[in-house]
Amino acid sequence: MRWLSDDAVARLRDACSELELSGTPYRMLDRLGRGGMGTVYLVGDSRLNRRVAMKVLDLTDSNGDLEARLLREARILAQLEHPGIVPVHDVGKLADGRTFYTMKFVQGQRLDEIARELSSSTERLRLFQKICEPVAFAHSLGVLHRDLKPENVMVGPFGEVLVMDWGIAKVLAGSAESPPAGGATEGTSTDSESAVKAPPETAHGAVVGTPGYMAPERARGEIARLDQRADIFSLGEILKFLSSGSSSGAAVANRLPRRLSAIVAKATASAPGGRYASAQDLANEISAYLDGFPVSAYPERLLDRTARLISRNRVAIVLVLAYLLARVLLIFWRPH
C-alpha cells in the first residue's frame, strides 16, 4: 500500500472538500460560510453571467434525510416571495450526489457588523422596522423563522434588509403551503409532493436555534406550543441589541428611554401571551415611538404625557414662546 506524506494527505483533504461543479452551469468563485448541514459558496452562473450563492450539503446521506431538509428549506424560501427574503433560483445535484440550491448573492453586511456603524438611534430603529416586514410576511403564510438573530440579517448596499438562513424554519400546521396570496396554489395539504416534512431532529421536541435569541418556550422544547410569538421574542432581542449594542441583561434595557425599554420588555416577555401578537404590531409600535405618539407597552402618567407632547412639539412650543417673549418685550420697551 502506498505511503502518503503529510503534504499528500493535505492535498487529498482539499480534493475531498472541493466543490465539483462539472455538469452544472456554475463555476466556483469563493467559499462564503458554513452552517449546520451545508456550506455556502459564491459561484458564477454562466447562463445568466451573474454571481449567485450556492448552498450545498456537506455530505450525501444514506436515507435522504439531509437532502429532504435542504430541499425543504429551498421550497420554503421559494414560497416566501418578499423583498426582504432572499429569492431561490435553482435546485439540483452535483456530480458527487450532493444536493444544492442557489439563491441571490447578497452583498452587504451582517446586522451585528453594521450596527456598530450606526450612530443614530432613529437609524437603528428604522432598520429594525425593516426587519419586521419580511418576518410579518412569513408569519402571514404560517412560516416561523425560529433562528432570528443579528447574524441572520443582512443589510445590502442600498439599505435593503434581508432576513437570511431559513434552515430551521417551521411551517405551522394548517397553514397554506402554496405560494403567497395572488399566486397559484400548488396543491392541497394532502399532496405528498407539496407536504413539508419536519426535519427529524425537531419532530420530537429537540431544541434548535441560538441561545440568547431563543424564546423561553422553545428553549424548554415546547414545540407544540410554538407560534409566531416565538419569533417576536427573537425580534425583541434584536431590538435590544440594536438599541443598546448588546442583547444581555436587564441593566442594558434599563439604559434605554423608558418607552423604548417598555417596548423591548413587552416583546421579550417570558410568556407568549405578554408579547406583541405580531411582527407588524411590533413594527407599528416602533413607528409610534419614533413619531412621538403613545405606545401600548408604556401606560403614560400625566408627567410622561406632558414630556412626550413637549418633545413632539418642541419646535411649535419654541416658536410660541419666542412670540410671547417678543410680545412681552414690546410691551416693556415700547416708547410711551
Place this chain on the structure above:
Amino acid sequence: MSEGTIGGGDGRFPETRWSAVIAARSDDAVERRRALDLLIGAYWKPVYKYIRIHWNKTSDEAQDLTQEFFTRLIEKDFLDRYDPAQARLRTYLRVCVDGVVANESKAAGRLKRGGGAIHLSLDFSAAETEIRRVAPAPRQIASPASTASIDDWFEKEWIRSLFALSVETLREECEARGKKVHFRLFEIYDLDDAPNYRPSYEDLALEFGIGVTDVTNYLAFARREFRRVVLATLREMCANEEEFRREARAILGVDPR
C-alpha cells in the same frame, strides 16, 4: 428544474453497508471477517506507530503488542463495550491499546507467538519505513505530551491510513473500469510529492497524448471517486450516521465554526 427532477440526475447515494463496528459482532462469519479486515486494515499502522513512538517500544516489541491487541480485538469483543456517544472509535481503540501495553508484564507469557494466538499478516517493515521517513530514529520524534495532542497525532495517522486504503480501492476500481489513465493522472498530480517540479495540465496532456480538457475532467473524476470511496469506507467504520457525519466533517476539514 421541475419537482420530478429535483434529486434526480445521477441520484446515486454511496452504497450503504453494515457498520463494521456492528458487523464485527455479527454471527455471520463472512460479515464478521469483512468488518474486522476493514478495521484492522485501517488501524494497524496507527496502532503500531503509536506503540513504537508513544510507548517507546522496540520494533519487535511493538509488533508483538500490535498482534496482541488485534487478537484481543477479535477474541475478546473489545467492540462490545464501544459507545459512539462517549468517544470516537479511534480514541476508544487507542485507550484499549494503552491497556494492552500497560498490562504487558502480566501477559508476558502470551506475547510470544504460538500458544494459540491469532497471527495477522501485517507488513511491519513498511510501517517501520514510514516511521523512519519522519525521523531516522523514532526516539527523535517528540512523543505528544498532552492527551489532546496524542489524540491529534493518532487521528493524523488514522487519516493517513484511511486515505491510503481508499487510494488502493480507487486504483482497483479504476483498473476494473478501464480508467487507468484517470488514476495515473491523480497519482502524479495529487499523490506524488514533487518539491521542485509539479507538472502542469499541459505537461500531463502531452505526456498522455490527451487534451488539456481531458486532464481536467479525468482529475475531477478521480477526485470525485476518491471522495466517494473515502466516505463509503468511513461510513463502514462508524457505528451510526451521526458518528459518520461528525467524522466526515473532521476529515474533510469541514468543521463548524
